[in-house]
């Protein structure tokens with residue numbers, strides 16, 4: 270392993286030293302590398318990663334923007350390399366002075382979640398972490414270490430790009446699905462699952478897996494789409510939903526509450542419900558494809574092009590009460 274991967278291996282070993290045996294970490298890193306290297310664009314991405322200019326590495330949060338790295342050379346070559354990793358979806362980001370206007374104002378989501386959390390000295394698992402933007406927000410809010418997982422290779426490569434600028438912080442991202450992580454990767458103080466549940470065919474299995482990754486009394490932070498209505502019901506989404514494939518139905522708040530309790534959580538609270546706007550999710554110069562505006566029915570405000578209620582997202586906090594099946 271060389272370059273950014275070697276650095277990831279080193280910081281991940283340090284983050285998991287007290288909870289996982291070295292073989293488990295080696296297996297995780299091998300699965301990560303295999304998953305990435307199977308992708309057809311991997312060599313092209315590696316070349317662009319290797320071509321990133323040297324920078325003074327550091328990071329901080331400015332407003333909601335992750336600001337990482339201070340440039341040494343000219344901006345033009347850097348912009349070309351950064352544009353080879355389009356689409357950039359989660360941010361905002363400023364890398365060595367280049368502003369990346371991402372599809373999502375993820376800082377707005379974080380503003381809805383962070384007032385409810387104390388992450389000081391917490392070990393965090395971020396499931397479906399995307400490019401790891403929220404991991405920086407978690408570290409900034411005092412988390413000791415963040416382990417993210419996401420199976421989409423481009424997002425994991427973007428995370429490596431960001432670390433090129435930010436330096437070897439305790440924000441890790443593994444190219445894996447949650448269900449492929451060893452059961453021994455557990456005992457976290459906090460587990461986040463944001464924007465993932467509606468992509469899972471068996472949502473209760475996903476919630477149960479999240480619960481097993483928590484230590485007794487640990488906190489789940491769940492962010493997900495809901496359907497309108499008071500009854501405990503599932504809104505079927507047979508084809509696409511708001512332009513997205515693989516959305517397997519939307520629960521109402523009442524049904525989601527039941528699912529969380531069935532999955533072994535207590536003290537279940539829905540702390541926010543917000544309709545997604547075309548200001549929060551939109552096409553930009555760095556994500557030049559269709560976005561939410563194209564998924565909404567122009568003739569019928571509040572409805573999607575598929576004739577379903579427009580996206581509304583909720584934030585949930587819940588506590589793990591059942592002991593995890595296994596721990597590192």
Ligand SMILES: Nc1ncnc2c1ncn2[C@@H]1O[C@H](C[S@+](CC[C@H]([NH3+])C(=O)[O-])CC(=O)[O-])[C@@H](O)[C@H]1O
Pocket residue numbers: 359375396397398399418419420421424445446447448462463464465468492
């Ligand atoms: N089984 C799985 N295990 C882990 N990750 C998965 C799985 N299936 C899909 N993903 C990943 O979950 C992410 C969902 S996006 C949320 C990103 C961030 N959390 C956000 O809240 O903005 C949705 C959105 O844009 O809202 C994608 O990166 C998938 O690759």
